[in-house]
Amino acid sequence: MFQFLNSGDKKNGAILHIKCLKKWTPSVLIILLLSILNLNALAQKINAKYELNIKPATSEIKIDGDVSEQAWNDAELASNFFMVQPMDTSFAKLRTDVKMTYDKDHLYIIAICYHEPGPYFVESLRRDFAFGKNDNFLIFMDPFNDLTNGFSFGTNAAGAQWDGIMYDGSKVDLSWDNKWTSAVKNYPDRYVFEAAIPFKSIRYKQGITRWGINFSRMDLKSSEKSSWTPIPRQFATASLGYTGSLVWDQPPPVPGQNISVIPYVLGGISNNHLTSPIHRDDRGEIGGDIKIAINSSLNLDLTVNPDYSQVEVDRQVPNLDRFELFFPERRQYFLENGDLFANFGYQNIRPFFSRRIGLGVPIQYGARLSGKLNKDLRISLMNMQTENTGASDPAQNFGVIALQRRVFARSSISAIVINKQSLNFSAANSAAGVSRYNRVAGLEYNLASANNTWTGKAVSMKSFSPNRRGKDMMQAANLRYWTGNWDLNWQHEYVGINYNAEVGYVPRRGYVHLNPSASYLFFPKAGKLVSHGPKFFSSNYLNESFKPTDNTNYVAYSLNFRTRATFTAWTAHDYVKLLQPFDPTNAGIATLPTGSEHSWNSFGTEFVSRPQSLYTFSFSTRYGGYYADGTRLNVTTEFGYRFQPYVSFALSSSYNDIKLPNPWNNRKFWLVGPRLDVTMTNKLFFTGFVQYNEQSDNINVNTRVQWRYKPASDIFIVYTDNYIPTPFSVKNRFLVLKMTYWWNI
Known part of the structure; x- marks a missing residue:
């Protein structure tokens, strides 16, 4: 793909040069060739x-x-x-x-x-x-x-x-x-x-x-x-x-002045029961957004003292992973028109991940310009400023600009530059592990044929950080062929050990990943099945010396019913060579040593019932080997019932039974989450759910009432509790009342 090299005056910044990388040339040439073949x-x-x-x-x-x-x-x-x-x-x-x-x-x-x-x-x-x-x-x-x-x-x-x-x-x-x-x-x-x-x-x-x-x-x-x-x-x-x-019959009307002001006012109380005496914090805030249509295809969004207290808390999941878990962005300001930023890279190598901005740190203000400059050129530009809350969280400025140029009819070439800058940087900030700056820049080519048969991507990113030079690039590509029967995909990734995307999501570095997959669907002309067929994928991680560190080979067979129910059975073989110490229970008991090797076989099933029923059910199972010659059983279920169209109830659960040698022995833990949705009208909603996580020893209760009293204008009441299960006692409580109003000027 492309390589960015650091040169020039280091004091005044880096000058970017682009150089074709021979080892990734085949993938790029394939995608470019297919684009040309699809041109007609x-x-x-x-x-x-x-x-x-x-x-x-x-x-x-x-x-x-x-x-x-x-x-x-x-x-x-x-x-x-x-x-x-x-x-x-x-x-x-x-x-x-x-x-x-x-x-x-x-x-x-x-x-x-x-x-x-x-x-x-x-x-x-x-x-x-x-x-x-x-x-x-x-x-x-x-x-x-x-x-x-x-x-x-x-x-x-x-x-x-x-x-x-x-x-x-x-x-x-x-x-x-x-x-x-x-x-x-x-x-x-x-x-x-x-x-x-x-x-x-x-x-x-x-x-x-x-x-x-x-x-x-x-x-x-x-x-x-x-x-x-x-x-x-x-x-x-x-x-x-x-x-x-x-x-x-004539060009659509040109809209007149289009400015929307969306202020909010908020009042809230929070109590921390883990302190003695109980610490109470009263909140009273105002802020809001302004939306300005520069023209019929370009929009400017401004935000001052934004608040996201009405956003649902994250859904908890069992954590048995060696790397950071991914939780999706839920804040609307970052989601709206955010596709151009969020689509760069792949699932586990995202150069930009908006949850790195202002999560746990107040945002003072921000601006985003997004839309079309012309038929073929899109732009998205965002700048956010956070407050100074201490040595480990100094005031920081986040700037992102992305440009996308359409080529052929549906393919595109995109560029992105991301800058994170700590303001008034001091020795205390450095001692707390905060970097003075972090920057990422790169290019991406997306292929999309007219009939979606061929799709693909080739991406290259380079990071710029103090004291991190050399092996500071990420490069990846995939090519997918998808017809009614065949679904074939090849993907490879390279992430250098010094590639540092602090505003991104890159849970591991210093690896090469090869990931082919293939599936085939049969389509019966009659009977209960719409389609059925096998699927295979192989996930292979190697270090930068091309020596294997992880491998998963997975084979499955899926049944898709005319009722829209689905069932899948699968089997897999895993191999892991640990790159750092790891506790296979994530309970802080003990760790397996770096360099130890582990392999196992496992199998499982997945089922989702037909959505037409008032009662719905889904489950997934997994049984097989685990680290240190142990075994792991996992059963995940979700039951649902609805009194349409006003009430729906769901009960989700996940059970893990892990058997390991000393000192871990037999570990069992539950994650249970009942949820109730009540929609009195299409403007008045209540949501309440409980999450009991035995692994993290926490019970979370979250309730939210939303009244859309006018189009795009809301009143929210949000109440949240966190408890220690044993002995049952309160950790903290939050109550927030928030009102927003959409005002067109």
């Missing part, structure tokens, strides 16, 4: 012949799920949907009719979704529901007509809203939240979805008269997923590469 296919949109003409509304429209307005009688009809699953060779059995129109302020859509007699299936009225567990209708828009970026809106059959920003051609980021209105009206044989989407709530290229568009329907009663345009069943209906065209 990319020139023509696959479903270009599917068009829906849109013209101004001929009457006023009231969002109530009623199709009687004259505007809907005069609008053009999109119908004759195609079945995507369980088969993709015929029209859908269930009829869906869609119409669209607009006025100077709003884009309107109405969908009539016919179904078989009987009740619909939904989880709840909660916003941004799980697609595969709800009867739903969704719209996917590509307002730049670039097959890569867009927006999604929709509801389930009970009226719960779904909205998200789209990226990478088929992914939907549901953390994006904006102002729009919708209604669902139910009849014995159909439900009607109607929505008004303000032009100010989306971004689009001015002056163009063709948008990518598609409509998706999920009906669990018949187990049918359908789409307005034909899509192969192995791909998501969200795939923008398979959209048709929304043809405007």
Whole structure:
């Protein structure tokens, strides 16, 4: 791929030079060659012949799920949907009719979704529901007509809203939240979805008269997923590469001034019962966000004294890993429009991970500029400033800039620069292990063919840190071939021992990783199975001298039922040579020595029940060898029941039984987490869950009430407890009342 070399005046910073690395050239050449081979296919949109003409509304429209307005009688009809699953060779059995129109302020859509007699299936009225567990209708828009970026809106059959920003051609980021209105009206044989989407709530290229568009329907009663345009069943209906065209009679209206101010006010109490006397802390804060549309395709987000107290706490998991566990980002400011940052690298070599910013340290202010500079060029720029809370947490500034240039029709080349700078750096900060600065820069090439058959990535990053030079690069590439039957993937990674991404997630360094995988699916024409087939992957870690340190060979067989239930059985062989001392129970008892070698065999199963049932069940099992010639049994389950659409209950559990020689002996521990969701309406929600973690000796209770009293404006009440299980006693308690208001200027 590319290599960044440090040269020039070290005092004034590094000058970056790019040099092709011969040892990674084959992967890069393969991806570039495939892009060139796909160039002709990319020139023509696959479903270009599917068009829906849109013209101004001929009457006023009231969002109530009623199709009687004259505007809907005069609008053009999109119908004759195609079945995507369980088969993709015929029209859908269930009829869906869609119409669209607009006025100077709003884009309107109405969908009539016919179904078989009987009740619909939904989880709840909660916003941004799980697609595969709800009867739903969704719209996917590509307002730049670039097959890569867009927006999604929709509801389930009970009226719960779904909205998200789209990226990478088929992914939907549901953390994006904006102002729009919708209604669902139910009849014995159909439900009607109607929505008004303000032009100010989306971004689009001015002056163009063709948008990518598609409509998706999920009906669990018949187990049918359908789409307005034909899509192969192995791909998501969200795939923008398979959209048709929304043809405007004139360019869409240019939105006027678009500035939103979203202030919050917060009051809270926290008690720490581990101190004597009990320490009480009273909170009273104000802050907020400002969203400024620079133009119809570029947005500036500002935040001052942000607060994330309403965000759910992390879901605890058993920790038997040798490396740092990954917990996903949940703070909305970092999630919205964050795909360009977050997509660099791979799952375990992320150069940027937003949870490194301000988690446990107050953020003073921040700014983010994101969007399209033109049809082919995207930009995302963010700057965040944290407070000084002590020698180990000095005031720090985090700056990130990413640029993405589309090449061919759906592939892209991206660049990123990340800077973490400690302000007013002192000897006390250095003694506390804080670095004066840390920087990472790199390039990434993403391949995406027109029909998604070929995808891949090649990435190279270099870090810049005091006293860390040489072997400070990360390079990786993968290439995937995916058809209806075959799924083949090759991936390799190299992370130098001095590669230091302090604002990233890189749990291990100094290795080469080779990871091929292959699977094949059979598609019976009849019977209870939609598909079934084997899967194989091999994960091989080597040190920088190319000597093996870890190896996993895994073989599985999966069954996918027409009811949407799934079952998998697998077996695996593991080998580990420890690179540092490790306690196989993570309980602080004793450690296995560096350099000791361990190998074992194991097997297991995974099952997920059909989502149509009011009662749902899933489990996974694992039994086999473990470190030090021991054994490990793990059973994970989740039971769920719903009183649709208002109440859903889930009980998850994980049990580990580990048998080892002295001094560990037999260790057993549970992780249990009941959860209750109550959705009184699609604007009033209650969530409560308990997590008992025997391994960490903690019980966590978290409850949250959310009232969306106006579009995108909320009141939250959050209460959290932490307890010591034995003897049962309180560690700490938190109570927060927070109010936000979305004000359009």
